[in-house]
Amino acid sequence: MPYAAGKAIEALAAELGGVDLVRLSANENPLGPAPRVVEAVRREAARIHLYPDSGSTALREALAQRLGVGRDELVVGNGADELIGLVALAAFEPGDEVIVPHPSFEPYTTGVALAGATLVPSPLAGYETDLEDMGRRLTPRTKAVILCSPHNPATTIVRRGPLGAFLARLGADPPLVVLDEAYGDFCDDPEYPDGIALLRHHPRLIVLRTFSKIAGLAGLRVGYAVARAETIDRLNRVRAPYNVNRLAQVAARAALEDTEHWERTRKLVIEERARLSAALARRGLAHPPSQANFLLARVPDAAAACERLFRAGILVRDGAGVGFPGHLRISVGLPATNERLLALL
Ligand SMILES: Cc1ncc(COP(=O)(O)O)c(C=O)c1O
16 A cells, blocks of 8 residues: 555645645644755755765765764665665565564555565554564564654654663574664653664664654655664665755755754754643543654544644644554644644644
8 A cells, every 4th residue: 555645735725725734744843944954955956957976975974973973884865764665675585574563654564565575563552662572573584673763653762771671682693673763853751762872782773863853854855874884885785876865965964053953943842742742631632641743642533633623724644544543643833833733622
């Protein structure tokens, strides 16, 4: 089944007859991109007749410095989405088993299926990734384990202690462990582990991150993987030469320099998340404590609530489409949008 990304925001706005539509269904950055990113893209626009740097060299250099890793331990992708596909293409073969939390971000499943490997779903325990269950599903055929932390759509994290114990139990010849940290920038739980620090002791770990969320570059498509150089080399062998376009590369570099916008986004999301969470609780709408830039709230009639919000110009995700029927997945928006949302609920 094709990934249900939903209709383009422009098409939906047209359906509403031109009403201003705010999208709280795709976990985008409510502040938009930083002004200096927009300026960098504008400057670069006159050079789009030139192919981009095929290795995203300057961006990797900037990331390597920021993260304290080698340039050869990084590969940049056309969104983290592409990197999920590249891992599957490079590593998964028919007969391989890949353990994936269920439900979770759909492209993991597609990657496994496209590679002809066998998906081994590991049900969440409520809203939590169940490492015990994942451990029980390991076999000699397990090629990889995919972890999503914070989890999309469940909003929860895998904490440092349990993750360390899980990695340790994988033994001397472990499977690949893909740790998707797309929403890691929004965590304030001190028990949230730094995936990159874990790489020192876990050579088969692949950490995925993105500029789509915290940096507001979802429309340009830039993500990256951090792993040991041998793993990165394998990913580079299956990637298209010009996978990350020129505008995306300069925008991501400018975003890295604009730490102020990064921090402003983080602060806004963390503050508004707490406010939304408390207000939902007061309305009796149960939800797991979120470490992401969205909430997953149980509501009496999710489809009707979605429709009502849409008619009022706010788009949220019906949980039925992401494995949580009876829930709404709601991105944290600007304060005024969140107010409006709460009034409509
Ligand atoms: C868990 C998770 N991983 C990866 C991605 C993909 O990010 P990108 O926009 O970089 O492809 C998303 C996007 O929503 C996501 O939710």
